[in-house]
Amino acid sequence: MRNMNIWSEEFGAETDTPILLIMGSMSQGVMWPDEFVGRLTAGGRRVIRYDHRDTGMSGTVDFATEPYTWDDIKSDVYRVMDAHGLESAHLVGHSAGGLLGQLIAVERPERVRSLSVIASSPLGGGEGQVLVRALTGQPQPEGALPAPAPEFVAFYRALMAAPPPQDRRALIDGMIAEQRVLHGTGLPFDKDAARRLQERIYDRARDLSAVANHRLAAAAGPDFEPVGVLHRVKAPTLVIEGSHEPVKPGHGAVIAEQIPGARLMIVAGMGHTLPPEVHEELAAAILAHTGLD
Numbered sequence: 096m097r098n099m100n101i102w103s104e105e106f107g108a109e110t111d112t113p114i115l116l117i118m119g120s121m122s123q124g125v126m127w128p129d130e131f132v133g134r135l136t137a138g139g140r141r142v143i144r145y146d147h148r149d150t151g152m153s154g155t156v157d158f159a160t161e162p163y164t165w166d167d168i169k170s171d172v173y174r175v176m177d178a179h180g181l182e183s184a185h186l187v188g189h190s191a192g193g194l195l196g197q198l199i200a201v202e203r204p205e206r207v208r209s210l211s212v213i214a215s216s217p218l219g220g221g222e223g224q225v226l227v228r229a230l231t232g233q234p235q236p237e238g239a240l241p242a243p244a245p246e247f248v249a250f251y252r253a254l255m256a257a258p259p260p261q262d263r264r265a266l267i268d269g270m271i272a273e274q275r276v277l278h279g280t281g282l283p284f285d286k287d288a289a290r291r292l293q294e295r296i297y298d299r300a301r302d303l304s305a306v307a308n309h310r311l312a313a314a315a316g317p318d319f320e321p322v323g324v325l326h327r328v329k330a331p332t333l334v335i336e337g338s339h340e341p342v343k344p345g346h347g348a349v350i351a352e353q354i355p356g357a358r359l360m361i362v363a364g365m366g367h368t369l370p371p372e373v374h375e376e377l378a379a380a381i382l383a384h385t386g387l388d
Contacts, residue, residue, distance in 0.1 A: 279366020337365025
């Protein structure tokens with residue numbers, strides 16, 4: 096496959112302690128809120144965020160002619176680090192970005208100074224199968240990860256059955272509705288702020304429909320996640336989950352149990368997104384966790 100152009104930006108001094116922010120599947124780097132990034136930078140960190148391939152301002156492909164897998168998405172993390180001259184960094188991953196961070200901590204421990212995992216699932220835990228079973232109404236087997244919240248399942252079942260939106264406003268309205276569900280029920284939802292964010296995401300995307308390639312990439316490489324390897328993580332690990340997580344409730348505890356010495360932090364009211372009410376608490380925790388150099 097041809098080399099993929101990856102958009103990234105950094106904040107803070109080049110001599111500051113580096114933090115690489117890895118967002119989740121189908122999500123642009125600007126999903127890391129500017130205020131949250133600013134708090135990390137003000138705390139003396141060099142912060143880098145980037146758009147995954149097929150999101151935002153990074154390159155897009157015709158998947159039928161240029162297929163890839165999540166191994167390639169993982170390799171982009173190394174490419175971003177290399178482009179910014181980082182032999183190692185503190186990795187902070189959200190959702191599927193947390194899976195990438197876990198895998199990198201296993202396979203390239205020398206590149207991970209510390210690991211912070213937010214709203215994620217354990218590597219090799221079968222989260223994808225849990226989601227599919229929930230959406231299709233299949234029973235979850237004994238020992239499976241906890242299933243998503245009922246309101247999350249109901250929303251995505253309705254979304255799968257609905258016709259696609261036909262214009263910019265309808266698409267953005269749908270994105271706001273999805274953000275509301277991911278936000279959870281623990282904190283007030285700011286619809287105006289959500290519209291500003293989703294308009295930004297829409298307007299800066301080279302091809303908004305290309306994010307669906309991440310699902311195709313998962314299907315093209317179903318063995319992406321190794322099983323039973325989290326005990327090999329050596330990096331100091333902080334696992335963060337919201338008390339109102341609608342997508343992966345209770346998954347943080349499973350990660351913390353499997354990684355030696357990992358610490359679990361529950362953020363009151365937080366769902367699967369990063370609203371302003373949690374920025375101070377999250378930034379303080381990550382600044383403390385990355386103050387290990």
